[in-house]
Amino acid sequence: MSETTVSAPVSPGRAKFLRFLVRDAGVLLALVLITLFFSVTAPYFATSGNALKIFVQIAINTVLAAGMTFVILTGGIDLSVGSVLALCTVVGATVMIDENLSPAVAITLALLACMATGAVCGFLNGWISTRWKIPSFIVTLGMLNMAAGAARVVSDNSTITGLPQSFVDFGNLIIGGFLPSIFLVAVLVIAAGWFVLRFTVFGRMIFAVGTNDEAVRLSGHNPDFYKVAAFTISGLTAGIAAMVYLLRLNIGSPIAGVGYELNAIAAVIIGGTSLIGGKGSIIGTLVGACILQVLSTGLQLLGVGDNFKPIVIGLVIVLAVILDAYRERLLRKIR
């Protein structure tokens, strides 16, 4: 076999900049272009009211997609987050309407209950798929059904209303006239995820496991631990997303969250995270969620009917993956 040495075509500093441009800025540029396009073409699109509406609408998906990013980075997939969210909304709402508790205590307990419920579901996803080496696609498909069923059992198949007024008020709050409270929650979740993935040992291990779990194992680690942790995080964010759902819609519903998992996956993929794992960024995920919602709102304002909208959005998702393949090739050249 002959060895070929690859000479680096660009200097390290420039490579870093090019890498940023191709990997991260590409999605952002797409968002800016799409936003500009609708600002010019769609009536009412470039208004502060519409901007606020978009911020409110992306909050839930952004939180779900943040957790999903961890799972996809390890090379897994979590199809259960939509129905885990439903289960968490009914659990949270049930705790919150307990009349023996003061509103502050009830809200705190509800938050904890949501997060715990979600985390347990996520842990089970991760534990089952690593323990018995089953593809997470199948395990989380099972969890999708189980959590949906559990949500009906807990709620007795009915919608739960009557949340504390202070909670409802917080959900409607727009801080400083431009920052909806629930969007702030979403941004905080993204910020936390970004910090963990970028600056911590744990985050580094998530990327490493997604890149080559066998090499990680033979380097003296337990890759399953990180996979289970990623699923637990995804469950946890589903629980937080459930609280955001309660803040926004003020009801706990066993039929909430249908199809949310697909939107979350779409946001992650459009954001440039590789489905095979090991590559991606959570900032990209936030941008991906924005692109999806801007498209949806923009198309609506342009008068594209509800029948055609999904066709366009579907095309965009496929296009994003095609672009991702090209981006990979480009990145290889730069590195």
Next chain:
Amino acid sequence: MDAILSLEGVGKIFPGAVALSDVSLSIARGETHIILGENGAGKSTLIKLLAGIYQPDSGAIAFNGQPYQPKTPHDAQQSGIRIVHQELNLLPYLSIAENLMLESLPRRAFGVVDRKALNSRAVALLEEVGLDIDPRTRVEALGVAQMQLVEIAKALSYDSKLLVLDEPTATLTPPEIERLFSIIKRLKARGVTIIYISHRLHEVFEIGNRVTVLRNGRLVATRDLEGLAVPDLVRMMIGRDIADEYGFDARVVPGKVALSVANLKRDASTPDISFAVRHGEILGVAGLVGSGRTEAMRALFGADPKLDGVVEIDGKPVAIAAPKDAVRHGLSLLTEDRKGQGLLLDMAVDKNITITDLSKVSRNGLLNRRAEAAAANDLVGQLRVKASSIEQAVRNLSGGNQQKVVLAKWLFRGTSTLILDEPTRGVDIGARREIYQLLWMLAAQQKGIIMVSSDLPELMGMCHRIIVFSKNRIVGEVPRSDFDQERILSLAYQEYVRP
């Protein structure tokens, strides 16, 4: 001489490396021509030129007196040159017959496959290579040796004038090799010209007429095999004194036992094995591919499950259930599959190095990127890893530099005993020397080193002692004073030859 194939000044250049340079060679019609050379000598490049996978940058090739310029493997086949590659190209879920005639399935009306014709032709082809198997059998059910014969039968089905066999015996057992050789002799008697690539020196005498040796992309010599012996071939391949290459350091003297393994049993069907390596000792592990060397090392390291056995480090028994236990006790494993199991290919050099112990470059779970870069730069300099920066993805490094990164990651962790499985496979000669020097440095630091290799001259050049595996058993131990290629080889074959 009636030449069926002739090369005139053929060269091939890759960015940064000359793979083949000014090779002139002619193959006589009907001969079996052996091509020898170390990894990186240019054998694979030569084959790929013949196969139409690469095109030469200089020189000319003529086949049957006509200029030969295949642009694709299909062109090569059309001309009558058929290559049996080292990695077999059969479709596992199709039948033998379908595989044999995939490119021209006999058809009846409406494109329906004529099963009867298909199977009867397949039977005839299989007979030629001495395979007595129902052609309707799916290929996945075959052993490697049988697959190899199917590949050869497939080559024959196209009425090939020239058959190129690329290291066909690499994964075969001795009886299977015997069978392959008798078939090669039969084909030769029928007038088929064969180019046979190998790096098993002792086997080529049985079938070859002439031999061509390549080294560093250049043709060293073409000779009649008659009158030559193994040492002559070795000299031609390596081109200098073996001792120079490996730099055996007599000042390094083995001390106390670093690691000992007693009655290690992988599963119910394998015999148990025991061996030990001392501090400052390089212990060689010889044996054929598939003799259980790699498996034993993986079981010792906790990479694969084991049934039984006691591992002692510095005299104290340790429990190793998973690689993390082994690593905690100071063991390191450089796997034979560097890309699949050793590296995070798409991650940067620094991240590959620090993965073994991130606690050294972090505090309270937070990474200190500056400390990480400093540590990585330090090791990259020490091991002379050639990379544009520590941020370069490991995928884009050469094999030798990738191997240095694997070594660096274990040095970063700090290790007392290293297990190296084929450490120089696919590594060019320059980097190989540097790796040898590094191993001597580590041995001088009193680390224990276990070196598994298929390259016998390498083991004999590097090791204080060699243990030999044969069919999952350790059949012998040879001290440096008794090193002898024939002796070690006969030990390696011992369990296979026995009835």
